[in-house]
Amino acid sequence: MNVNVFAGNPLDRQSTRRADEAWIGEQLRNPNTPVLAMWEGKPFVAEDARIAYLTADRAVAAAGGTDGFLFLGMDGDTPVFAVELASEDSLGEPGRFAELRSVALDLPGPEAGIVATAKSLFDWRRRHRFCAACGAPTRGVDAGWRRLCPACGAEHFPRVDPVVIMLAVSNGRCLLGRNVGWPEGRMSALAGFMEPGETIEAACARELKEEASLVVKRVVYHSTQPWPFPSSLMIGLIAEVEEGPGVPDGVEVEELRWFTREEARTVLEGRHAEVATPGGLGVARQLLASWVEER
Numbered sequence: 001m002n003v004n005v006f007a008g009n010p011l012d013r014q015s016t017r018r019a020d021e022a023w024i025g026e027q028l029r030n031p032n033t034p035v036l037a038m039w040e041g042k043p044f045v046a047e048d049a050r051i052a053y054l055t056a057d058r059a060v061a062a063a064g065g066t067d068g069f070l071f072l073g074m075d076g077d078t079p080v081f082a083v084e085l086a087s088e089d090s091l092g093e094p095g096r097f098a099e100l101r102s103v104a105l106d107l108p109g110p111e112a113g114i115v116a117t118a119k120s121l122f123d124w125r126r127r128h129r130f131c132a133a134c135g136a137p138t139r140g141v142d143a144g145w146r147r148l149c150p151a152c153g154a155e156h157f158p159r160v161d162p163v164v165i166m167l168a169v170s171n172g173r174c175l176l177g178r179n180v181g182w183p184e185g186r187m188s189a190l191a192g193f194m195e196p197g198e199t200i201e202a203a204c205a206r207e208l209k210e211e212a213s214l215v216v217k218r219v220v221y222h223s224t225q226p227w228p229f230p231s232s233l234m235i236g237l238i239a240e241v242e243e244g245p246g247v248p249d250g251v252e253v254e255e256l257r258w259f260t261r262e263e264a265r266t267v268l269e270g271r272h273a274e275v276a277t278p279g280g281l282g283v284a285r286q287l288l289a290s291w292v293e294e295r
């Protein structure tokens with residue numbers, strides 16, 4: 001099993017408990033209930049890059065009440081919550097609010113997954129304060145997992161936007177691309193948002209045709225990754241394509257380059273003279289590593 005960064009949230013979500021306001025309130029009155037504090041999408045972490053959970057009483061005091069607390073799920077018998085604070089100064093506890101991109105690789109995998117979940121939910125809440133159907137202000141229910149419009153009754157649920165990200169391969173070589181605007185030498189697997197009405201394999205074929213003028217023969221699923229910037233699901237694929245040089249579209253992709261396994265290995269290991277490895281956070285690196293090791 002492939003475990004990508006942000007893919008390891010171990011909590012039992014127990015979604016049926018979200019609507020039980022009495023139970024939720026009871027957990028938040030228990031001072032031992034742990035609460036992940038966030039501010040502007042940044043988790044509150046300790047110096048050793050672990051989540052610095054607040055106790056519920058501290059978190060409720062810092063937030064000025066129990067409104068807006070997000071029930072993340074159960075860690076064994078312990079309910080775990082998150083709260084987004086309006087200011088970074090309200091805690092008075094040792095720790096710091098850290099950019100998720102900069103601490104994600106230092107956080108233990110399960111904690112990175114928990115933070116990613118909370119971050120996506122809070123981002124969604126911030127961007128859906130008004131009803132998409134009628135424009136009236138919405139209110140959060142179900143311990144943060146649903147928004148209701150009191151004016152027209154519409155329900156709004158957290159969004160996940162699927163993205164296909166694929167390593168195109170042909171004749172023992174793989175393709176990396178440099179997006180328009182990326183610095184010289186930075187290359188990664190091609191990717192794009194799925195569109196309504198598409199299957200995963202259709203989206204993969206369309207993106208490779210649009211961005212690289214390549215024709216897909218076969219698509220193999222590799223792994224998925226929740227991507228909390230703000231709330232995508234990266235669907236990692238290996239796409240076997242018909243032989244051809246590939247032509248960058250010049251709109252999204254500026255440069256394409258084929259790599260043998262040995263060359264790809266030097267990219268991964270940071271030894272390639274011209275091309276830098278895809279970032280360690282993303283699934284692109286896992287795709288490349290997996291293909292390099294394939295025999």
Ligand SMILES: [Zn+2]
Nearest residue numbers: 131134149152
């Ligand atoms: Zn409405």
